[in-house]
Amino acid sequence: MRLSGLGYFGLRTAKVEEWRAFAEDVLGMGVTDTADGIRLRGDDRAWRIALHRADDEEFGYAGWEVPGPAELAEARAELKAAGVAFEEATAELLAERDVVDLIHFEDPDGVRVELFHGARLEVTHFVSPTGVRFVTGEQGLGHIVFNVDDYEKTYAFYTGLMGFRPSDFCDLGRKRIAFLHCNPRHHSLAFAGLVIDPERPLRKDIDPGELFHFMLEVEDLDTVGRSYEAARAKDCVALTLGRHSNDRMVSYYARTPSGFEVEFGTGAITVSDPWPAVRAAGTSLWGHHRTEKQEGRNA
Numbered sequence: 297m298r299l300s301g302l303g304y305f306g307l308r309t310a311k312v313e314e315w316r317a318f319a320e321d322v323l324g325m326g327v328t329d330t331a332d333g334i335r336l337r338g339d340d341r342a343w344r345i346a347l348h349r350a351d352d353e354e355f356g357y358a359g360w361e362v363p364g365p366a367e368l369a370e371a372r373a374e375l376k377a378a379g380v381a382f383e384e385a386t387a388e389l390l391a392e393r394d395v396v397d398l399i400h401f402e403d404p405d406g407v408r409v410e411l412f413h414g415a416r417l418e419v420t421h422f423v424s425p426t427g428v429r430f431v432t433g434e435q436g437l438g439h440i441v442f443n444v445d446d447y448e449k450t451y452a453f454y455t456g457l458m459g460f461r462p463s464d465f466c467d468l469g470r471k472r473i474a475f476l477h478c479n480p481r482h483h484s485l486a487f488a489g490l491v492i493d494p495e496r497p498l499r500k501d502i503d504p505g506e507l508f509h510f511m512l513e514v515e516d517l518d519t520v521g522r523s524y525e526a527a528r529a530k531d532c533v534a535l536t537l538g539r540h541s542n543d544r545m546v547s548y549y550a551r552t553p554s555g556f557e558v559e560f561g562t563g564a565i566t567v568s569d570p571w572p573a574v575r576a577a578g579t580s581l582w583g584h585h586r587t588e589k590q591e592g593r594n595a
């Protein structure tokens with residue numbers, strides 16, 4: 297498959313109003329109301345993140361974008377050949393996502409994958425409530441990171457079938473992480489598989505298919521610093537400022553109203569193919585310390 301990037305994602309949440317304030321004050325995204333919640337805008341696209349009102353906090357769907365109809369037709373043929381069942385979008389779903397065409401299926405951990413083309417571009421400028429400028433364009437929305445049950449199976453699915461290429465890997469002993477790209481962004485997708493260690497039993501509160509965090513990149517360090525201050529004021533900093541070893545992004549992590557985290561950073565390197573995927577000995581060069589209050593959750 298030929299993906300152009302992460303176009304959008306959707307979450308189910310019981311905390312729509314908390315999300316509204318968090319999105320505006322901490323992330324600097326624009327908020328619009330929908331029939332069942334809110335949508336967040338961060339660039340010229342009509343929307344990038346959807347929050348659907350629900351009883352629980354749950355990842356809903358990842359919208360992976362393909363360039364156009366030919367690539368979506370190719371994807372259908374590849375899914376059929378691989379024996380992966382998929383469904384065509386109803387007219388109602390196309391209207392809701394505001395795209396021209398879309399198919400959806402599940403990844404090995406039950407995460408809903410949507411492949412689409414034809415997102416709507418607004419004619420009005422995106423004006424951030426905090427003056428943030430997000431790095432999107434050919435790099436897509438950002439990245440999403442999941443916990444997975446079967447690392448090998450997930451790796452085969454995303455690289456073999458969906459066409460992601462490895463950027464690098466990180467082996468943390470009891471957890472290994474794959475970082476994958478589909479455009480110049482260092483990684484649009486990463487997933488962690490836990491290695492069973494009898495000394496340290498697996499945490500039961502993170503299910504396969506659960507989101508660890510999503511990442512938004514902004515244009516400059518001061519914007520990251522100001523967001524960090526806004527998160528401090530709300531007492532929701534999860535990881536302190538730090539620089540990642542692989543994509544070299546300087547970022548901090550905030551705890552979202554849903555419980556999982558958002559990485560907010562700047563200055564990541566971009567990749568091109570072929571890219572030599574290395575094994576990083578740790579995730580950060582410095583910083584990214586878990587704040588005391590947030591300890592107890594695996595990241």
Ligand SMILES: [Fe+2]
Pocket residue numbers: 439441509510511559
């Ligand atoms: Fe990240």
